[in-house]
Amino acid sequence: MLAINLFNGLVYGALLIVMCSGLALIYGLRRVVNFAHGSLYMMGAYLGYTISTQSNFWVALLAAPAVMALVGVLLDRYCFRLLQDREPLTVVLVTFGLLLIIEDLVVSVWGKSNLSVPAPELLNFSLELFGAQLPAYRIAVIFVGAAVALGLSLWLRYSKAGLFVRAASTDPVTTSMQGVNTDRLSAGVVGLGTALAGLAGVVAAPFLSLSPSMSADVIIDSFVVVVIGGLGSLAGAFIAAMVLGMVQAIGAVYLPDAAVLLPFVLMIAILIWKPSGLAGSRT
Amino acid sequence: MNLPRIGLTTLVALAFGLAVTSFVSSGTLLSLFTQAIIYAIFAIGIGVLLRQNGMVSFGHALYFGGAGYGIGILLQAQLMPAELAIVLTLVGLTALAFVIGLIIVRVPGIAFGMLTLAIGQMAFLMASRARGVTGGADGMNIDWPSTLFGLSQSVLLKPAHMFLLCWSVLVLVLFALALLLRSRFGSITEAVRDNEERARFIGITTLLPRASVYALSALVTGVAGILSSLNTGFVSPENLHWSLSGMTLMMVVVGGARALWGPALGAVVYFLFKDILGDYATHWMSIFGLALISVIVFSPHGIAGALQRLSTLGKRGAPLPAAARPAQAH
Numbered sequence A: 001m002l003a004i005n006l007f008n009g010l011v012y013g014a015l016l017i018v019m020c021s022g023l024a025l026i027y028g029l030r031r032v033v034n035f036a037h038g039s040l041y042m043m044g045a046y047l048g049y050t051i052s053t054q055s056n057f058w059v060a061l062l063a064a065p066a067v068m069a070l071v072g073v074l075l076d077r078y079c080f081r082l083l084q085d086r087e088p089l090t091v092v093l094v095t096f097g098l099l100l101i102i103e104d105l106v107v108s109v110w111g112k113s114n115l116s117v118p119a120p121e122l123l124n125f126s127l128e129l130f131g132a133q134l135p136a137y138r139i140a141v142i143f144v145g146a147a148v149a150l151g152l153s154l155w156l157r158y159s160k161a162g163l164f165v166r167a168a169s170t171d172p173v174t175t176s177m178q179g180v181n182t183d184r185l186s187a188g189v190v191g192l193g194t195a196l197a198g199l200a201g202v203v204a205a206p207f208l209s210l211s212p213s214m215s216a217d218v219i220i221d222s223f224v225v226v227v228i229g230g231l232g233s234l235a236g237a238f239i240a241a242m243v244l245g246m247v248q249a250i251g252a253v254y255l256p257d258a259a260v261l262l263p264f265v266l267m268i269a270i271l272i273w274k275p276s277g278l279a280g281s282r283t
Numbered sequence B: 001m002n003l004p005r006i007g008l009t010t011l012v013a014l015a016f017g018l019a020v021t022s023f024v025s026s027g028t029l030l031s032l033f034t035q036a037i038i039y040a041i042f043a044i045g046i047g048v049l050l051r052q053n054g055m056v057s058f059g060h061a062l063y064f065g066g067a068g069y070g071i072g073i074l075l076q077a078q079l080m081p082a083e084l085a086i087v088l089t090l091v092g093l094t095a096l097a098f099v100i101g102l103i104i105v106r107v108p109g110i111a112f113g114m115l116t117l118a119i120g121q122m123a124f125l126m127a128s129r130a131r132g133v134t135g136g137a138d139g140m141n142i143d144w145p146s147t148l149f150g151l152s153q154s155v156l157l158k159p160a161h162m163f164l165l166c167w168s169v170l171v172l173v174l175f176a177l178a179l180l181l182r183s184r185f186g187s188i189t190e191a192v193r194d195n196e197e198r199a200r201f202i203g204i205t206t207l208l209p210r211a212s213v214y215a216l217s218a219l220v221t222g223v224a225g226i227l228s229s230l231n232t233g234f235v236s237p238e239n240l241h242w243s244l245s246g247m248t249l250m251m252v253v254v255g256g257a258r259a260l261w262g263p264a265l266g267a268v269v270y271f272l273f274k275d276i277l278g279d280y281a282t283h284w285m286s287i288f289g290l291a292l293i294s295v296i297v298f299s300p301h302g303i304a305g306a307l308q309r310l311s312t313l314g315k316r317g318a319p320l321p322a323a324a325r326p327a328q329a330h
Helices: A002-030 A037-054 A057-080 A088-110 A136-158 A160-170 A172-177 A182-204 A214-229 A234-254 A259-273 B003-023 B027-053 B061-077 B082-104 B109-129 B159-182 B184-194 B196-201 B207-232 B242-255 B262-298 B302-317 B324-329
Strands: A126-129 A132-135
Touching: A002 A037, A002 A132, A002 A136, A002 A160, A002 A182, A002 A214, A002 A234, A037 A057, A037 A088, A037 A182, A037 A214, A057 A088, A057 A182, A088 B109, A088 B242, A088 B262, A126 A136, A132 A136, A136 A160, A136 A182, A136 A234, A160 A172, A160 A182, A172 A182, A182 A214, A214 A234, A214 A259, A214 B109, A214 B242, A234 A259, A259 B082, A259 B109, B003 B159, B027 B159, B027 B184, B027 B207, B027 B242, B027 B262, B061 B082, B061 B109, B061 B207, B061 B242, B082 B109, B082 B207, B109 B242, B159 B184, B159 B207, B184 B196, B184 B207, B242 B262, B242 B302, B262 B302
Parallel strands: none
Antiparallel strands: A126 A132
16 A cells, blocks of 8 residues: 555656646746646647547647747746846736636637546556666656756756756856847746646546646645745755655655645645755845 | 715615526526625725725735634634624724834835735735634634524525625725715825825824725625625635635726726626626636737726726717707706
8 A cells, every 4th residue: 555655656746746846947947836837737738639549649649738838938038038128926827817818729729628648558458677667758747857857967967058057047148248148048947947847747647537727736845846846946956846745645644634734734844944945035 | 976876876786686586597607696795895905005095905804814713713612692703803803904004004015015914924824824713724613603693694695685685785884984084084095105205204204104004904804704704604715715815806997996986886897797708717827818818918907997988988089069958958
């Protein structure tokens, strides 16, 4: 029982990593807490559903995030860039407006009923590990989460673009004075972050069903993660995502009645202890 | 505004409510107004926090639904008369908000908003799960006694009377807030909002005023929650859900939080438009989302801000020669 729960906690943590790295990247460059991130995830999942029924899951896994990347670039160009001199709070409210629009759009196109995407043939088996039957698809999700975390860390640490992103997150004005085109950089990063939301949606589709409420469920957990981790900090978000997945998994075994409350209790406790989150001071 | 003007406006506003009930006879229309006004009070609660503290709450439904559950549970227990239960609920909510406020107002900026979201959502989940006390996801009926403040329920629940009650409460809430914010408390909270560090330098303790504003805004929202539970006789976890907090916050932004009455205007506009749209209301979310974004982009201080700008323009736009003014006054 505990083993299966811990495993599912890992799977959920991995999904949150993919979600929250997008949120954290966008916050880092644009200082925007993107309330629409959950809706973008939902849009990615539904796009993935349509593409995988037309062709197959693997095409969806590539195509849906690609479409979402384009959406992200447009979002940055026609929304965040135009509003970059406004108070952060105003932009947050604009993303809340976007959330309403995207959710309505998704419901209009795909309807309100629950949809499901079957796991791809290739991963449609289970492995016997630690005395439990574990579906291979979920193991693959853990690998996707790990790959995103590792890939982003290496990219930020060792590539030139990564260096620019880190610089612009620290101080956008100085960075652009050094000759970095921060607008183009932001468009790319918001595109990447949105693509990651879409990727999370496609990856989640086979094990969480598609419904209009799927965005609200995940965005609140994602907020808890990025706030615990420290807004804008990728490493903090990675750690917090895993902690949250584990806390929920262990809570479901030992405190079944209070398990849903644990993430919030954790968040409140950490913010009282460190008001700017685990990773520090970027608020 | 000076004191006589506040008093006069209040009286005129109360009389306006009476006039509406005598001219509008349609029960559905009055019910729509009543609902709009209950949300107007809710929105004023969020607006006060934004105006006096500069903080945005994404979880104020906690106090809206919380008031409904508080009164529902107290009435179910049948320990006290309903009037006392109302007072006790409001006092309890305010105290709870003050304690929560002491903890969370220390968290800066947007993280504060996310924290309120988390606390509100926690209450939502608790209410949905505690089936024994709250009826779980089905919600609970509120057993109001047959008479309240000497009025029998059948009289009170007539659309016109309900409207008049809610309207008068709205006016009195605005009156009380206008008075309170003219006092030293108002200046202190504004000083803290504008620059907390500087306020500390001149010897103001900043934590207490901010927590007090948070508690005050919770109280106002709680009043709306009580009225809503009287109006519908029912409370469900939906009344605690974050989407309700978000929607009401949108009304605040559309209305404009600079003026005390701005959020109320936003709520009324919201309900009237929703009703006028009627058949298109399936796409209500998109329409409101677009309206919201346009207001934020083109009129950052909302409809109230735009109106205030227009009125000052109007005053400047009709220039009178300085010499002509005293002559006109006579």
